Amino acid sequence: MSATVNVKNKFKQKTNFLEIAVVSYGEGLPDWIEALARLATDTNATIAAKKIGYSSSLLSSLFRGTYSGDLDKLERKVRGVLMGVNVECPILGEIGADQCLDEQGKKHVGTSAVRTALYHACRNGCPNSRIVLQGGDADAA
Secondary structure, X not given: OOOOOOOOOOXXXXXXXXXHHHHXXXXXXXXXXXXXXXXXXXXXXXXXHHHHOOOHHHHHHHHOOXXXXXXXXXXXXXXXXXXXXXXXXXXXXXXXXXXXXHHHHXXXXXXXXXXXXXXXXXXXXXXXXXXXXXXXXXXOO
């Protein structure tokens, strides 16, 4: 009596996210999406997503061209984490674009002079800030 072996999952083919992105965007494939798709193809979508702080399902919709969220924020994150893009912070000096986004999203705490300075700089004319003040103050980037 021979046992049947399920080899379907044993030899599962890796998903080529770069190929999916190329098909979805054609010649208009942005370099930052290409960089992210290469990482996801070389590793997997979960690892790529964790590296930039997003979910693998978001990456899937991005590669397929159906992501309807904040592309600018996602682009800045990818450029900072994967492509080494830096910005000039008026408080910290040169920092990664991803760190800049992270700093903008932090709440004000009075226990740190640096955090206080960052909080105010991000909300008072910093050219890198994505914070839109509505009626005075905002805590979200």
